[in-house]
Amino acid sequence: MSNHHNHDADDDELDGYLKIDRYNEGLINTIAHSYTNILGALGEDANREGLLKTPERVAKSLLYLTHGYDLNPEEILKSAMFKEEYSQMVVVKDIEVYSMCEHHMIPFFGKAHVAYIPNGQVVGLSKIPRVVDAFARRLQVQERLTNQIRDCIQETLQPLGVAVVIECRHLCMSMRGVQKQNSVTTTSAFTGAFLLEKTRAEFLHLISSKLS
Known part of the structure; x- marks a missing residue:
């Protein structure tokens, strides 16, 4: 199984191009936690309304931007x-x-x-x-x-x-x-x-x- 994505039979029809957010939740959480720490190190409040979901969004974004690792x-x-x-x-x-x-x-x-x-x-x-x-x-x-x-x-x-x-x-x-x-x-x-x-x-x- 890929590190980034949970694949199913429908993925083969997309030729490796996943059209929806369907990522390994554990990996998302690991990356998101790191970005929560980064926000704090930058002097931001990761708990303020505008940033509450930012670590998770960044995690999903990074996984999509690097999904070429999962393609052959x-x-x-x-x-x-x-x-x-x-x-x-x-x-x-x-x-x-x-x-x-x-x-x-x-x-x-x-x-x-x-x-x-x-x-x-x-x-x-x-x-x-x-x-x-x-x-x-x-x-x-x-x-x-x-x-x-x-x-x-x-x-x-x-x-x-x-x-x-x-x-x-x-x-x-x-x-x-x-x-x-x-x-x-x-x-x-x-x-x-x-x-x-x-x-x-x-x-x-x-x-x-x-x-x-």
Whole structure:
């Protein structure tokens, strides 16, 4: 059984995406108790009306924001793989990314662009964003997140190449007094055919262009 959630048969139909608050009550209570102490350490009164349920809300929020630990990205891909003799680039761009910086536990968010060149196997297009989310909903650094998505697709699909570009704003920069508050961090990771400049340039053109 997962540490975070109590699963039932209906969860399989949601492909690992729990739509309602259904968490391990003991874990909620443990995290909530810690946040009650944190509120006190900050000089707050955890018993005042506005904060009475805050520790429990924070506990549930954190469990949701890190529910990627309970997902298996490889199995998400394997659930929708099928043989197809298509050998052109498949690009899924503008995938929303929401994650938590592991250094300060403050969110970073933005877009991911993912491409692969099939080698006899393709995957249902909806599974690519779900793989991104499975890795993003953990304590992360953007560089590792980028590599994990690349490696998962490469190792599971065995395509001719994988490309991943992630563009994010980090609230740990903009909220903590760092200058250039509107800056965007871009990371990229490539395998196989995308190590060739021509193929990589085609991918970068596709993710930067707008459909007419």
